[in-house]
Amino acid sequence: MDVDDAKLIRIPAGGRFPGAHGRRVIQIKASCDAMSDHGARPETPETPTEQSIMNIRKSLLALALLGCAGLVQAAPNCTIKLQGGDNMQFDQKTVTVSAACKSISLELQHTGKLPVAAMGHNIVVTASADADAVAKDGIKAGAASGYLPAGDKRVLGATKMIGGGESATASIPGGALKAGGEYSFFCSFPGHSALMRGKVVVAP
Template identity: 45%
Template sequence: MGKQTLLPTLLITLFFLAPSAWAGDCSITVDSDDAMSFDTDEIVIDQSCDVIELTLTHSGDLGIEAMGHNIVFTRAEDLEALAQDAMEASDDDYVPAGDERVIAATDLIGGGESTTLELDPSLFEEDGDYRFFCSFPGHWGAMQGEVVIR
């Protein structure tokens, strides 16, 4: 195969093997730690994705009982009230079961653990105002951020 046919063949192969290269970022990782923080204050929801794979990691050492973390998605106007109500939902990992204000939530994890959530981008309206936060008691004030819809 000559040089003249090698490049087009390579490009065609790449086109068919890596279609996600032209899609948005459909895989997101957010880290949390023992200092009660996320490593980002913004999560981008790309509407071109069919599903977004969101992985939450906990790089700390403290267990789930002392320093559990999760990510809960909600509308901006619901964040504070939902965070307050979540403190009473200890049997449900601090995410009130059946609460319509909860758009999606990861599992609660402790130090050294991770969890992955398959997130449907269609749950977020393009012009909506959304936030994410950790619903473990006392964490939401420091552990929250903006959801950007693209």
């Protein structure tokens, strides 16, 4: 008999069960739904499908990649690279470096054709508050000193003066530029500092 079928308890001949004490039993219908839970069959757990396993693997991989991305940081910029020509202009007005650099490189390329005596360029880095005074004192120092006062502690870094087609490099010691400080770069050749000037942003 199927478990879903109702069970019929047959009535004995005469319509009475022994010990029924005169009460007539007509018919008793017992359904399997009323059976005790102790007799119920345990449910079979669902087996994970291939698709669900693949989805779990994809989720775990995405979480792993997200965690790795948080560990990756961009390399700090430790170079101030500028070009200047016969038009008395640097190619950038703002440069950004990191205070974490062990040293900061200064790289200058003169893209013009005029000689250093007529159109010399250099890169000078100072605190913004000192830029005007250093440029003024540089003119007094003259061409022989590259239009910079010798041993001036206000000068944080500077390249030599160069002419058209030349290039120059120099460096600033690590720690000289503080994160959040206000710094400027400029050319100290007479009459150039007002036009050839920009801002140095120092990130942590």
